[in-house]
Amino acid sequence: MLDDSSPDLASGLRHTLTRLYLTLRRNAPLGDISAAQGSALALLHDHGPMRMGEFADRESIRMPTATALIDGLCREGLVSREPDPTDRRAVLISITPQGVDAVDDIRSRRDDAVTRALADLSEAHRSAIAEALPALRDMQSRLENYDRK
Amino acid sequence: MLDDSSPDLASGLRHTLTRLYLTLRRNAPLGDISAAQGSALALLHDHGPMRMGEFADRESIRMPTATALIDGLCREGLVSREPDPTDRRAVLISITPQGVDAVDDIRSRRDDAVTRALADLSEAHRSAIAEALPALRDMQSRLENYDRK
DNA sequence: TATTGTTATACTCTATAACTATA
DNA sequence: TATAGTTATAGAGTATAACAATA
Numbered sequence: 154m155l156d157d158s159s160p161d162l163a164s165g166l167r168h169t170l171t172r173l174y175l176t177l178r179r180n181a182p183l184g185d186i187s188a189a190q191g192s193a194l195a196l197l198h199d200h201g202p203m204r205m206g207e208f209a210d211r212e213s214i215r216m217p218t219a220t221a222l223i224d225g226l227c228r229e230g231l232v233s234r235e236p237d238p239t240d241r242r243a244v245l246i247s248i249t250p251q252g253v254d255a256v257d258d259i260r261s262r263r264d265d266a267v268t269r270a271l272a273d274l275s276e277a278h279r280s281a282i283a284e285a286l287p288a289l290r291d292m293q294s295r296l297e298n299y300d301r302k
Numbered sequence: 303m304l305d306d307s308s309p310d311l312a313s314g315l316r317h318t319l320t321r322l323y324l325t326l327r328r329n330a331p332l333g334d335i336s337a338a339q340g341s342a343l344a345l346l347h348d349h350g351p352m353r354m355g356e357f358a359d360r361e362s363i364r365m366p367t368a369t370a371l372i373d374g375l376c377r378e379g380l381v382s383r384e385p386d387p388t389d390r391r392a393v394l395i396s397i398t399p400q401g402v403d404a405v406d407d408i409r410s411r412r413d414d415a416v417t418r419a420l421a422d423l424s425e426a427h428r429s430a431i432a433e434a435l436p437a438l439r440d441m442q443s444r445l446e447n448y449d450r451k
Numbered sequence: 452t453a454t455t456g457t458t459a460t461a462c463t464c465t466a467t468a469a470c471t472a473t474a
Numbered sequence: 475t476a477t478a479g480t481t482a483t484a485g486a487g488t489a490t491a492a493c494a495a496t497a
Contacts, residue, residue, distance in 0.1 A: 162432055163417040167326065167409070169438050174323035176445045177316065179362070187488095189464060206478060213328070218465055220480060225463080242473045242478040260316070268312040270444045278437035283311055285434030288427035289318050295419045296325045336465095338487060354456060367488055369457060374486075391455040391496045458493070463486100470481070 181262040186231075186255060189222055194231060197248040198256040204243050231255055330411040335380075335404060342371055343380060346397035347405040353392050380404060 183191045196211055197203070203211075209219035223246050226232035231252035237243035248256070271279055332340045345360055346352070352360070358368035372395050375381035380401035386392035397405070420428055 160413060160417055162428075162435070163420055164409075164413045165435055166420075166431065167412050167416045169435060169442055170319065170322050170326065173319050173438060173442045173445070176442055177319065180445055180448055187463070204478080214464085215466060216479065217467085217481080222464075237478095240474075240478080242471095244479075260313075263316050264309060264313045266445060266448065267316045267441075268309055269448070270441045271312055271315075273444050274437060274440060278440050279311075281434040281437040282315065282441070285430040285437075286311070286314055286318060288423060288430040288434075289315075289322065291423060291427050292416075292419045292431070293318055293322045293325060295422050296322070296329055296415060299329055299415065299418070336486070355454090363487085364489060365456065366458080366490085371487070386455095389455080389497075393456075452497100454497070455495085456493100457495100459491085461489080463488075465486075466484080468482085471479085472477100473479105474475100474477070 177263055177266060180266045181259065183259055186229075190226055190231070191256075191259065193222055193226060194248060194252050194256050197232065197246065198253060202245045202247040204237065204245060206243075208246060226252070326412055326415060329415045330408065332408055338371055339375055339380070340405075340408065342375060343397060343401050343405050346381065346395065347402055351394045351396040353386065353394060355392075357395060375401070 186194070193208070193212060196208070200211070205219055205223065206216065208223070209216050212219065212222075214222070223232055223234065227234060231249055233247050233249050235245045235247070237245050271282070274282075335343070342357070342361060345357070349360070354368055354372065355365065357372070358365050361368065361371075363371070372381055372383065376383060380398055382396050382398050384394045384396070386394050420431070423431075
């Protein structure tokens, strides 16, 4: 019988989550774009336009790093920069339609890999995962909140 | 009613797994060591000594990259290199006791974060996760095998 | 000749420090 | 004077190409 609150559950879960993510990443690689670019595009895709400084904060990188990263993405047409009309020191960075396509593409390739793996599972295993998904979401939001403790 | 085999389950699971991993990484950062170093140490910790070429293959990096990465870890005393007694062209790289400590330390800090999040969940959510863990392991091993399709 | 690894070189991502322009 | 970003410079991680040593 499994003891829910044991460190074994936490350690087993940590290990499995880590391997699942890394395997998924390996299964559907980013291809042309780097990990830093992929993360930047996903943020701009999900959050919408933002200032350079907010982008740097959310990506946990420094401003000069953000400048260089965004410059590269602009050169490739995946991101665009506009002066902020309310503050002439600032710039607003946005994902382009081409950038949206790049994010959607990688996500759908990863979804396909997960769909295939789920289809190969037993019905019992598949439904166990379906029933745990809300609990995993709950755990994720709690972990996220510890960040700003 | 949730349709287990729907793309929605795959997409929701992919999203939650991704966020869980990234949040966990952010919650318990590697600190002094880089991501590449952490991955290298985890591999050597779990697999044991190996040749430079096998290390490069398993990390999906090129040999010159592996040489530089291992050189850095050697300088920090986390990894050691020995000539392979059976083939004088080759070297065997191993994790040192200090490197083992570094891996154990980061893993235990991540386990602590997961333990805390699990403890904060409802009993129903915690047991849903406990019951899904074998299914998640099953899914992970299937995804891993697709890699060598 | 084929294999194992290293050296030389270059590009990206990361950082700190110093600078410019605007508030 | 403080804030938003950029430029200058440096270190780590990545790659390809060319090389050295050994099988």
